[in-house]
Amino acid sequence: MKLEEPQALNAFGALSQETRLRMVRILVQAGPEGMAAGAIGDAVDASSSSASFHLAHLERAGLIQSRRESRSIIYSANFEGLSGLVEFLMRDCCSGHPEVCIPAAAVAVECCMPAGAKENACAR
Amino acid sequence: MKLEEPQALNAFGALSQETRLRMVRILVQAGPEGMAAGAIGDAVDASSSSASFHLAHLERAGLIQSRRESRSIIYSANFEGLSGLVEFLMRDCCSGHPEVCIPAAAVAVECCMPAGAKENACAR
């Protein structure tokens, strides 16, 4: 997802708060299944009201999404939004400077290549 | 540069403000030469006092750096800090999820490959 500056500002603001950053991390780990609002609140030690506030903030910022499942509201990471933010940072904010993009590419390779494939990922 | 969570929080906070985000963008464009505080303030339409406040904020967050050059204070982008933030986002925050890393890798290739080399960057 291509982010424009106002959306990027929102996303940075959403991630600039400890409780919310921890929520995102937990939801990324949880994967597409997601977690119920209450469980997230417990995991980050926030009251139900505070958890609700921060989850709404993250959802407005496009970093997570929600669905109802019976009595619970299940939140999950929005990987499109998260990758949009990484892209914004690399492309729009850092103007594609090699000092930023080369390390990023290295992380991408390190994280996403099947184990043992690093050495000759380009050789097949 | 490897960022820990508190530094990442600071960096996100620094980028979550319009004036500061514009300052970073301008300084990235300006490259290692940088720009004088006054020129940056003019470029983003901020009073000297406000510019000083925001530049100090960005410097504390490790996204820019400063040096004195005669009467002026020259600020320039800190590419290590910026790339550290991209890395944090990909690795620590998004746990290296392919949904985030694959698009990032694509941006890295698109931005950093010498023109015309995209097609067969892996073929040599």
Add this chain to the structure above:
DNA sequence: CCATAATTTCAATAATTGTTGAGATATTGA
């Protein structure tokens, strides 16, 4: 339909962040 569970909403308050203008510092050229 009722009692309960999960979550959100709201208003009051607290805390953090940003703006402004006046004055303080540092540097230079005359």
Add this chain to the structure above:
DNA sequence: TCAATATCTCAACAATTATTGAAATTATGG
């Protein structure tokens, strides 16, 4: 040394953002 330039610092104020607890909403099983 003096006047001028560039920038920073500080305190007062304004604005935004976060926390709290109570009440409202939505859904479910009995």
